[in-house]
Amino acid sequence: MKIEVKQDGEIFVVELEGRMDTNTSPEFQKEMEAYYTKQGFNMILDFDKLDFVSSAGLRVLLLIQKKSKALSGSLVIKNVKPEIQEVFDMTGFSDILTIE
Amino acid sequence: MIKIIPKLIYTLNIKKGYKKIENFDRLTENAPEINKQLLLDMLAKNADTEYGKRYHFDKINTVEDYKKMVPFSIYDDYAPYIERMVAGESDLLTKDPIVHYALTSGSVDNPKKIPVSEQTVDLYREYATQFSFAIIARALGKKWRRGRGLNLMEVKFETLPNGLFAGSISGRGVYSIKDILFLMFTSPKEIVFPTEIMDTKYAHLRFALMDRNLSYIVSAFMTGISDLMKYMETNWELLVDDIEKGTIDPDIKIPDNVKAQLLTQIKPNPKRARELRKEFEKGFETPIIPRIWPELAFVHAIGSGGFSVYTDKMRHYLGDxxxxxxxxxASESIMAICNEMEAQEFVLIPDSAFYEFIPADQEDSEETLTMEQLETGKDYEIVLTNTSGFYRYRIKDVVRVVGWYKNCPKIKFVYRLNQMVSIAGEKTTEECISWAVKEFARATACELVDYSVYADVAVSPGRYVIFIELEKPLPRERYDAYRQIMEEKLGTANPSIGSKVKSGVLSPSEISFVQEETYALYRDLMIMRGISANQLKPVRVIDTLVKENFFFALVDKE
Structure with missing residues (x-):
């Protein structure tokens, strides 16, 4: 999975490409740590080029979401492909995450 | 000094426990009579309650009278009384004061509130704590140094209109020793009594790891301990860094005020950190627990039956x-207890509740048996009259009589009636599924993480779908061979499935391998929704639309 972080003012925009699965999720989590551990962080995950999210990927998203609550930050997910949106809907993540 | 006090507290409990064992031996000699007398005493005491008057408890003189005059009951029969009790009324079901309401998982919007009397709380304390500790002390002798333990039972209560607390029954036990908690357990009260959702796995481990002399681990269910060990395996570096520096990583979700309070109880401990790092760096191939906690003598948790997959995992961490x-x-009563270390059989407690039994093959029968009429090797549904005002209550558990202790049956839990899967009358129990899945794992040399069963009636005829998560995926090209192995194992576990598949009444069964970390994700979600990690039971039957959607969405399709 390719991860590219851009800073737009106080917002971190993370462009993801490929697959967020068992193999790539640990690396994704590690790279994101620097951002989601900051008080009041604002993060946008751009899923435009992301093709797949597995259970392991969902666990990392859940972790970042929990951090955003704990640190008064925000997490927004954008440009979700229909097949990933379906997974979000079926697993109940649509009610937990902010998806635009 | 701080080491002597826990020892004194445990020694006192053990002393009381030895007396309890002596008494238990006397009770079990005459178990059937003791049990019948308990019923008659409860009926006499509660004759003047609204329920007692309704069913003429004052006219009941024998067990046979009781069976004739009082009907079977379920929770819904008590719900209207309980609502009035919660609003402040008393003497409706029992004359005993109710001191707590145990919340159990009914429907999401309306969990059951099971009344718990002082007598029931006492029984829990005497058996689950004092008796248990005495059994352990008797078995382990000086191997148990009686130092502080790691307790994973958390107390999350809500206050009801009558001023009483509602929450888990295990939490009630912990609440009753809240003033001496810090002497018995490593986790501070801020963790044991969480007021907000926080990363309690980190918090429990952070304090337990600091204590080289940790003596034991206790949890309501083995799932809580197994998950904690997995967390430790993944996050030991962060934990050890924090122990070294005397910090709590900012990444950890703990409310600021709680964090500030916890930090006052923490000092940098580079020596302990060095010791831990050295052991963790050796890896987790050999049992880690004896290496990091050399005095740890035992684990105390419900871990048999449907929990056994977690117990198997724990053996890897525990070694010997x-x-x-x-x-x-259950929330309604403490019904039976292990009277030996490592035994997975439970002796019925004759003075805790009055028990009736319906043979499992006659579930529609109105006739019940009492304990002396039971036969070894046979399965029975338990019907309970408890010490908190439930009468002839069908808790929907089926147990098997596996032997006798003196004149009292030894049982093991077999399945819950409402967790039984039956598509065409074949009645497949949790035990059948568990056996078939474990045999499948053995035959295919794979390592199980977790499993569930789903009755798929969207196809015609219906079929069984077994959801399995494995540590490492099996080769996809052999999927059909795996499916056939599972079919064979299911047919052996429940021959009715085999014959119904052969005759076309059922479609052939399916296996759905779910993606790695699916079951951990499910538990993460439940915890995020406020369920205590310690209260989470395994998902054995996919029986709701929420579970169905969740697990089907995460099937490994690649």
């Missing part, structure tokens, strides 16, 4: 450290 399998209990 024994497990005490605790009790067979």
């Amino acid at each position: 450290i024994p497990i005490y399998f605790s009790v067979y209990a």
